[in-house]
Amino acid sequence: MAVVIDGKEIAGKKREEAAVRAAALRALGIVPCLAVVLVGEDPASVSYVTGKEKALAAAGMESLDIRLPRDTGEKALLARIAALNADPSVHGILVQLPLPPQIREDAVITAIDPAKDVDGFHPVSVGNMVLGRPGFLPCTPHGVLVLLDEMKIPTAGAHAVVLGRSNIVGKPLASLLARREVNATVTVCHTGSGDPGRYTRQADILIAAAGKPGLVTVDMVKEGVVVIDVGVSRVEDCSAKNGYRLKGDVDFERVAEKASYITPVPGGVGPMTIAMLLLNVIAAAEGRAAVEARAAVEARAAAGPGSVHG
Numbered sequence: 294m295a296v297v298i299d300g301k302e303i304a305g306k307k308r309e310e311a312a313v314r315a316a317a318l319r320a321l322g323i324v325p326c327l328a329v330v331l332v333g334e335d336p337a338s339v340s341y342v343t344g345k346e347k348a349l350a351a352a353g354m355e356s357l358d359i360r361l362p363r364d365t366g367e368k369a370l371l372a373r374i375a376a377l378n379a380d381p382s383v384h385g386i387l388v389q390l391p392l393p394p395q396i397r398e399d400a401v402i403t404a405i406d407p408a409k410d411v412d413g414f415h416p417v418s419v420g421n422m423v424l425g426r427p428g429f430l431p432c433t434p435h436g437v438l439v440l441l442d443e444m445k446i447p448t449a450g451a452h453a454v455v456l457g458r459s460n461i462v463g464k465p466l467a468s469l470l471a472r473r474e475v476n477a478t479v480t481v482c483h484t485g486s487g488d489p490g491r492y493t494r495q496a497d498i499l500i501a502a503a504g505k506p507g508l509v510t511v512d513m514v515k516e517g518v519v520v521i522d523v524g525v526s527r528v529e530d531c532s533a534k535n536g537y538r539l540k541g542d543v544d545f546e547r548v549a550e551k552a553s554y555i556t557p558v559p560g561g562v563g564p565m566t567i568a569m570l571l572l573n574v575i576a577a578a579e580g581r582a583a584v585e586a587r588a589a590v591e592a593r594a595a596a597g598p599g600s601v602h603g
């Protein structure tokens with residue numbers, strides 16, 4: 294029987310770290326602030342955004358809640374983003390995806406100032422990640438790496454199989470797992486791969502991010518595999534209070550009997566995404582504080598000796 298990885302507990306430690314760093318910033322008169330933009334009222338997106346805002350508040354950070362009607366045009370949204378880019382009290386900008394069909398996600402992501410791109414979705418952030426340069430890492434893939442690290446699961450030389458090639462999870466995870474400090478050998482499976490079991494049976498580490506509930510069955514994994522389930526789907530459940538329950542991509546009950554480690558849904562990767570977001574907002578605020586401090590020192594130096602120090 295597998296060890297069930299407690300994402301809530303590990304995320305709690307990271308949220309604690311965010312709270313300590315937020316307090317240090319507040320002592321300098323800086324309140325870390327994330328602008329959260331939601332277009333429309335998709336119930337899952339509303340629930341995610343609410344969860345993020347609650348976590349920000351609990352860590353002593355601020356959120357600027359921007360809710361726009363589902364018929365908002367792309368131009369209007371881009372104008373809001375330009376205003377948030379220019380607002381010095383806003384350290385990070387998150388536009389909840391997916392967006393309604395009249396808005397191009399790509400245009401919106403590219404419009405966000407890379408210095409405020411705490412989702413790590415901007416092409417500049419993606420480029421920095423692939424090159425191993427400093428920058429914001431996307432929250433869910435980063436959270437997966439932190440889970441593996443905290444559980445002391447060896448990754449060097451492991452065969453990691455990623456199910457799914459989304460821009461948000463599959464693609465960045467593949468890149469991060471292949472980094473020298475992680476050193477996994479990576480296979481990415483997608484809708485064009487044919488029978489996924491052919492690949493998943495070879496996995497030492499299996500990361501399911503296909504968004505297909507119950508896709509990974511027990512016959513698709515080998516004994517001792519580490520399973521990280523990123524999928525979150527709402528499935529009908531008459532016995533549940535709200536008429537649905539959350540289900541991952543993995544048949545948890547059966548696969549847990551064969552795996553060495555497994556993440557549950559909910560309570561696995563989900564809490565990590567939020568924790569990594571908080572840390573990215575902190576990093577954005579710290580980054581801005583450092584830029585401002587440098588500018589102040591340079592201004593004093595330019596004013597020369599004898600200038601008044603305030």
Ligand code: GUN
Nearest residue numbers: 387388389390391412432
């Ligand atoms: N939609 C699903 N996951 C995410 C995420 O991590 N960030 C944003 N902005 N939208 C999402």
